[in-house]
Amino acid sequence: MSAEIIEHPALRRPTVPPARRASFPLRRRHVFYVPGYDGRGVRQYRRMYREGCESLRTVYGVEAKLGRVSRSRLWGTYLWQASARTEEWQVETTYEFCPWEDLVREDLRAPVRRQVSRAVRTFWLYLSSGAMRRFFEARWQFGAFVLYPFAMAILFVAVALAAGGAAGVGLASLGFPWHVVGLAVLTVSALTCNQLFRRLSRPLYVGYLAVDFAEAAEYAAGRRPDWEERLDRLAQRIAQVSLEDGVDEILVVGHSSGAFLAADAVDRAMRLEPKLGRIGPRLSLLTLGSVMPLVSYLPEADWFREALLRLSTSDRLTWLEYQARKDVMSVHRCDPVASSGVRVPDGERTNPTVVSIQLRSILKPSTYKALSGRFFKLHFLYLAAAEKPCHFDYHMLTLGPVPLALRARFGEEAFAALLPDRRAAAWARLERTAHEV
Numbered sequence: 054m055s056a057e058i059i060e061h062p063a064l065r066r067p068t069v070p071p072a073r074r075a076s077f078p079l080r081r082r083h084v085f086y087v088p089g090y091d092g093r094g095v096r097q098y099r100r101m102y103r104e105g106c107e108s109l110r111t112v113y114g115v116e117a118k119l120g121r122v123s124r125s126r127l128w129g130t131y132l133w134q135a136s137a138r139t140e141e142w143q144v145e146t147t148y149e150f151c152p153w154e155d156l157v158r159e160d161l162r163a164p165v166r167r168q169v170s171r172a173v174r175t176f177w178l179y180l181s182s183g184a185m186r187r188f189f190e191a192r193w194q195f196g197a198f199v200l201y202p203f204a205m206a207i208l209f210v211a212v213a214l215a216a217g218g219a220a221g222v223g224l225a226s227l228g229f230p231w232h233v234v235g236l237a238v239l240t241v242s243a244l245t246c247n248q249l250f251r252r253l254s255r256p257l258y259v260g261y262l263a264v265d266f267a268e269a270a271e272y273a274a275g276r277r278p279d280w281e282e283r284l285d286r287l288a289q290r291i292a293q294v295s296l297e298d299g300v301d302e303i304l305v306v307g308h309s310s311g312a313f314l315a316a317d318a319v320d321r322a323m324r325l326e327p328k329l330g331r332i333g334p335r336l337s338l339l340t341l342g343s344v345m346p347l348v349s350y351l352p353e354a355d356w357f358r359e360a361l362l363r364l365s366t367s368d369r370l371t372w373l374e375y376q377a378r379k380d381v382m383s384v385h386r387c388d389p390v391a392s393s394g395v396r397v398p399d400g401e402r403t404n405p406t407v408v409s410i411q412l413r414s415i416l417k418p419s420t421y422k423a424l425s426g427r428f429f430k431l432h433f434l435y436l437a438a439a440e441k442p443c444h445f446d447y448h449m450l451t452l453g454p455v456p457l458a459l460r461a462r463f464g465e466e467a468f469a470a471l472l473p474d475r476r477a478a479a480w481a482r483l484e485r486t487a488h489e490v
Contacts, residue, residue, distance in 0.1 A: 076301040076335070077487035078142045078454035083294050083302070083334070085287065087151050087318065089309025089344075090265040092161060094154040095122065095131045101436055102148065105448035106135060108438040113471060115139055117452060128290045129283075137452040141480075146452050151287055153311070156279060160268055161261065168260070171267035176203045178270060184350045191346055191392055194381040198428075199347070202262040209249040209259075217242030258429075269310060269347040273354040284314065288321035292329055295322075300334040302456045308435060309383065312343035312374075313357070320360040323369060330369025337457035338364070338372040339450065340405070341435035342383040349393035358395050365390045365397055365404045371458040372405035375435060375445050377412045382432045385409065406461040408445070415443040444468045459483055 088098065099122060109115040120134035131150040136143065160168075179185040179199070189196030221238040225231075254260040271277050294303055307315025319338050323329050330336035348354050349361060364372060376385045386409060390397065412434045413421040420440060424430045439446040444465060450457070459467045463486075469479035 076456060077459060077483050079144060079301045079456045080454075081145045081299050081301050082304055082451065082456075083147045083149065083297075083300050084451050085149050085151060085291060085303070085305045085315075085318075087287070087305070087307045087311035087315040088153050089307075089311045089342075090153070090157055090268070091309075092154050092157045094152060095150050098150060098436075099131075099133070101433075101438070102135075102448070104438040105436070105446075106137075106452070108440070109137060109448055109452070112439050112442055112446075113139075113449070114473065115449075115452075117448075128286060130287075130290065135452055141476075142454040144452055144454050148451065149290075151283075153283075153314075156283070160264055163264075168264055168267070171271065172203070172206070172263040175263075175267040175270045178351065179203075182352045184346075184352075187350050187392075188346060191387045192384050195344075195346070195384050198382050199266060202259045202266070205257060205259045206250075206263065209253070210246055213242045213246035213249060216245040265310065266347060269313075269344075270351060273348040273351040273357060275353070275356070280314075284318050284321060287318045288325050291318065291322040292326035295326060295329045295333050295336070302335045302337055304337045304339060304451065304457060306339045306341065306451070307343075308341045309432065310344055310347070312340035313345045313348045315340060316345070316364060316372075317357065317360060319370065320363055323363070323367065330367070335456055335458055336370050338370060338405075339457060340372070340374040340389075341447075342377070342380050342432055343374060343389060344383055345389045346384060346387075346392065349389065349395075358393055361390050361393060361395045362397065365395065366401045368403060370404060371456075371461050373457055373461045374405045374407045375410050376407060377410050377431075377435075379412045380428075380432050380434075382428055408464070410445045415439050415441070415446065417441065442468075442472055455483065459487060 106117040106119050109117045115137050117137040122133045133148050135146045188199050217238040220241040221234045224234045224237050272280050305315050305319050348357050378385050417440045436447050455467050466479050469475040
C-alpha cells in the first residue's frame, strides 16, 4: 500500500451544508502553490510541473496540456492554465505560483554578521526553550536535520581552534615570545574558520539551512514584516478567487517551509472573507513534507498555534497532509496540531487528515535507488513526475477530477477511480457519496 491514513482519534467528520458539498467529477480548480525556503524561482517549478504533466499520458493515459506563464503585476504571482482529460472527465486548472525566492535570496545576501547573530540566537532559542528536544521527540531524524547546520558550524570552529592551538604549540616550542604565540593562535584560527565556512558551507548546506531555520524563527516571533505583507496579499487573492463563478475547488498547496506559510495564508483568508469555504468553491489545504514544528514549537508562536486551532476545528476547510518516512527533512507520523501543544475541545476536531506515504511508490525501483542518500532530492519527490500510478501523484491531485475532500475521506478508494482497471466501482461509489463530503 502506497499510503496509510493516520487519523486522529478525535477527528470529526463535519456536517456539510449543500452550498459546499464536493463536486465530483470536478471540472475547474484553482491552485495556489507556496514554495518552501528555496532560492529557485518559477522557472524551476514550472519545469517540474511540465514534466509531471507529460508523465500523465504514459502513466494514466491522460491527455494534459500546459499554457504559457503570465505574471500578475497586481498580485505579484505567476499563473498558467493547465488541462487534463480522458473520455470520462475533463479538468481545467489555473495554477498560481506564489514567489518567495526574492525574499530568500535577499536573506542569503545579508551581511555575514547578521546571519551569524541570528543563527546563534536561534540555536540558543532551540536549546533554552526545549524546542530542540521536542524536534527529536517528534522524530529523531528531523531533530538531527535541524541540529545539523549548527553542529557543523561548531565543528568548523573547533577545527579552526585546534589549528590555531597547534600553530601556537609549535611556535612556543621554538621559543617565540607569548604575545607572538597568542597572535599566531588568533590569526590561524580566524583564517582557518573563514576558509572552512567559505569552502564547505555552501556544498554542505550549512549556511543555507542555518539561515532558513533562523528566518523561520524570526517569522514565528513576528519579526518578518515582508513575509507578513506577502501573506496578507495572498490571503486577499484567495478571497477574491472564491467569489469567481465556475470554480469548484480552491486548493492551496505548501511544500516544506511553504506548509506553515500556506496554513497561515489560508487562516488569514478565512478571517478576511467570512463566506470563504461556506459558499462557492470548496476550500482545501494540502501540505507536503511539512516542517511546521520549526514555527509551531517555538514559545513566541502563540499566534500561529491559535491559527492551527482555527484550522483544525473549521467546517469550512479540508486539510490533508502527506508525510513520508524516507523524507528525513520533515516530520513523519506527527500530528501538526496536537504535537504543537494545541488543545482542541472534545468533539470539535475536523482537520487535518495525515497520510503516511512511501516515496518509492511513485518511481521505478532503479530510479529510486539512484536517489539513496540524496536528502534534498527525496524531499522534493512529493512534486515529482510519476513513473507509475501513485496515490499522492501531485499532478493528479492538481489536475485530476477528484477533489481533495474525497481524497481525504476515502484515500486509496478515491485514487482507484483514476485507474482504468479499478475505475468503474470506485467511480460509482464517489458519485453516490460526494454529496456527503
